[in-house]
């Protein structure tokens with residue numbers, strides 16, 4: 001069964017801005033897929049629609065999205081069972097979305113909120129097993145020593161790793177990461193991509209990650225989907241996305257997608273240490 005199925009997906013915002021225009025795609029269970037495209041090409045909108053946060057256009061027969069066979073939305077209507085489907089989807093954002101004044105551990109435990117009674121979540125009553133689960137997730141992303149610190153005291157890369165640990169605790173079968181490395185320095189960016197790659201390999205989690213720079217897609221993801229003006233203009237092996245090919249697809253805008261110091265990008269794996 002495919003993990004993500006998107007059929008004839010369009011999204012028109014107020015003022016007639018067509019952010020997505022007839023997108024069809026399928027992501028198999030356990031794939032690690034990059035979504036690339038210049039600014040405004042529709043990557044964030046696609047991720048928000050797949051996660052059921054935003055509804056697509058209302059036209060009948062269009063805009064069908066399903067996750068592991070369960071409908072997320074159809075013809076502009078979000079599914080009534082979306083809460084159950086959402087517990088299997090971990091969403092990671094560019095700006096981390098942690099509660100700054102709460103501890104890193106509590107932020108990670110928030111991944112259990114769809115699974116434990118609401119009152120327990122509200123008052124922070126978590127069992128020792130649940131806390132151990134969160135600690136193991138923090139170990140996997142290399143920041144277990146930061147568990148008791150306020151989230152606001154962590155660096156950007158560490159905060160992003162905490163956000164990923166939250167999806168592990170959530171038990172997400174699918175991670176949708178919307179520009180998770182856009183605010184990070186290159187070393188932190190590589191570490192975050194390495195962690196996503198390991199979760200994909202070790203747990204079989206399906207990962208879709210939107211990126212600005214194609215070098216990261218080539219290094220970490222076998223498959224890349226390239227978007228332009230709300231449409232998919234390439235879907236295939238990441239290694240085929242040479243600078244020349246990107247120029248053919250995007251013209252001058254391709255410069256936005258290539259790191260100026262790409263020759264220094266390197267290939268050595270970065271360990272997940274704090």
Ligand SMILES: Nc1ncnc2c1ncn2[C@@H]1O[C@H](COP(=O)(O)OP(=O)(O)OP(=O)(O)O)[C@@H](O)[C@H]1O
Nearest residue numbers: 013014017019037038039040041042043044045046
């Ligand atoms: N809430 C909104 N209201 C109106 N227009 C929107 C809204 N969200 C996105 N858009 C528009 O939809 C188009 C696609 O935006 P989107 O954020 O999906 O692109 P993106 O590829 O993620 O860009 P970036 O890389 O800069 O984040 C853009 O023209 C954007 O201005």
